[in-house]
Amino acid sequence: MRKKCFISFIIISIFLLGIINVNAASKAKTLSELRKELQTLKDKKSSAEYKKTRTKNQISTAKNDIESSKKAIEKGQEQILVAEEQIKNLNLEIGVSKDKMLVLMNNYQKFEGDNVYLEYLFESTSYADFIYRYTIIKQLADYNEEQISKMQDNIVSNEELKKDLEAKEIELNNNINKLEKSLDSLGSQLDELAEETMDIQDEINSTQELINYYVKMGCGEKEDLEACVRVKGDTRFSKPLTKGTITSYYGYRINPVSGKYKFHTGTDIGGNKEGTNVYSTANGMVGKIIRKASCGGNQVYIYHTINGKQYTSGYMHLLTINVSVGDSVTSNTVIGTVGGGRQTSSYDGCSTGAHLHFMLADGWYGKTYVNWSTFVAKTMDAKKVLNLPSKNTWWYSR
Ligand SMILES: [Zn+2]
Known part of the structure; x- marks a missing residue:
């Protein structure tokens, strides 16, 4: 009955004053308890604010990570194109070198064949000339072979690089997917926190109004609020x-x-x-x-x-x-x-x-x-x- 009177008084007061929002969650029986509740709410709000700041930082870190991953992918793709171009050019060069080689080998075989002396007789002006020609051709063939093998090595390393870059791209894309997922959950976390802070702020405001109301009424810090309102x-x-x-x-x-x-x-x-x-x-x-x-x-x-x-x-x-x-x-x-x-x-x-x-x-x-x-x-x-x-x-x- 006393409670009922108190509640109806509060309702009348709210109606008349038009300023008090009674905090239904409040269990405070005295002003000092109400002040403690207010402090708890303020602490809750600062911790929510802290979490909000932390989440915002996490979001901007994730966004930066996505950005740098995308840049790395672009760079990797450029490098793949360069490697592919190099492989193509090397293959062309190898083709040219192989043709040269064929010509050289044909000539070389002429020196090493059964009719070498005939060649010497008919084509070389002297034996020294023959030896000279032979040596030149041999050197050219060796050099060419060396070049081809170098180019082939180069192709292998370019292909390896391309493979590495492609693997890296997959890894980066996976990373981006992961980051985008976490960005989604961070975003909804931030929304929840923003809503929570607003709710806490509402509670802070209504608790503060209630405190002001009781203080204005002259209620003592340790006085029972229900009795205070009834009496004062x-x-x-x-x-x-x-x-x-x-x-x-x-x-x-x-x-x-x-x-x-x-x-x-x-x-x-x-x-x-x-x-x-x-x-x-x-x-x-x-x-x-x-x-x-x-x-x-x-x-x-x-x-x-x-x-x-x-x-x-x-x-x-x-x-x-x-x-x-x-x-x-x-x-x-x-x-x-x-x-x-x-x-x-x-x-x-x-x-x-x-x-x-x-x-x-x-x-x-x-x-x-x-x-x-x-x-x-x-x-x-x-x-x-x-x-x-x-x-x-x-x-x-x-
Ligand atoms: Zn008088």
């Missing part, structure tokens, strides 16, 4: 006395004590004997107490949050004060009793008879501002928020 939050004001009649309104008037035209900071409620119970005008927290002031006597100031807006209520000329600073009060808490008459006249020179000087102001006097003059400037007519009857008319319920 309120939606309406009630009259501070069960019965009464207005003897003087808020605003400018002739002061009954000094006889001067002066600003009256509150509403005077008469018709009650000294010692009559004075109630808090709404749920709230006692923010300030002044005792035996020469003008105003015993005074209590209570902080309220009414529909999300901060107010201070003030009660002057009290005979007794029944609360202490920091006390949580409800609109049914007796905070003191009516004074201002004979029993307080020894120290309070600003009252002519038993009555309550009741004040309402914006903000929290003593907390959001401290000066009396500021408080006076922020006071308002209680009629704005309370249904007060006209002068000399009585009320009998709050």
Whole structure:
């Protein structure tokens, strides 16, 4: 039941304030627990941000790797073309050399054949000439053979190079495929992380709003939030006395004590004997107490949050004060009793008879501002928020 009240209050507050997103995931019972939750969320966010940066770096590394693999493939393909061209040229050269060889071999055979002497006789001018021709041809043939074998070796090494390059290309393509796959998964990882960070940020924002809301309400760090909202939050004001009649309104008037035209900071409620119970005008927290002031006597100031807006209520000329600073009060808490008459006249020179000087102001006097003059400037007519009857008319319920 208490929970239900709390939840409906929060919902009403959200509706009225229009700023709070209640964090459903929050299990915090106090402000300090809520702050811990906020810290945890912030830590979670930084670790997600760190992962995001790491993933982005991995993506750019993978992209660079793909790029350099593609460049290596291009270069390899160029090298293959060069090797192929060389093989082609070498084959052509070998063909030419083989033709030359054939010619040489034909001539050579002429020297080595049975009819060598005949050749010598008919073609050589001398034996020396014959030997000379023979030697030249032999040298040319040997050189040619050597060249052919060199070119053949060259073809083999070019073919080996081509094979290596082709194997390398396959390897590089496999690598690219692998990298592209990992790029895909890194991309979806990054999307998930971005979404996660956004979700965490939403939670951070709503937790922060909740903290602001409870702080504004005046909840203590270790105070039970449910109780705090129940006590300190309120939606309406009630009259501070069960019965009464207005003897003087808020605003400018002739002061009954000094006889001067002066600003009256509150509403005077008469018709009650000294010692009559004075109630808090709404749920709230006692923010300030002044005792035996020469003008105003015993005074209590209570902080309220009414529909999300901060107010201070003030009660002057009290005979007794029944609360202490920091006390949580409800609109049914007796905070003191009516004074201002004979029993307080020894120290309070600003009252002519038993009555309550009741004040309402914006903000929290003593907390959001401290000066009396500021408080006076922020006071308002209680009629704005309370249904007060006209002068000399009585009320009998709050
Ligand atoms: Zn007054």
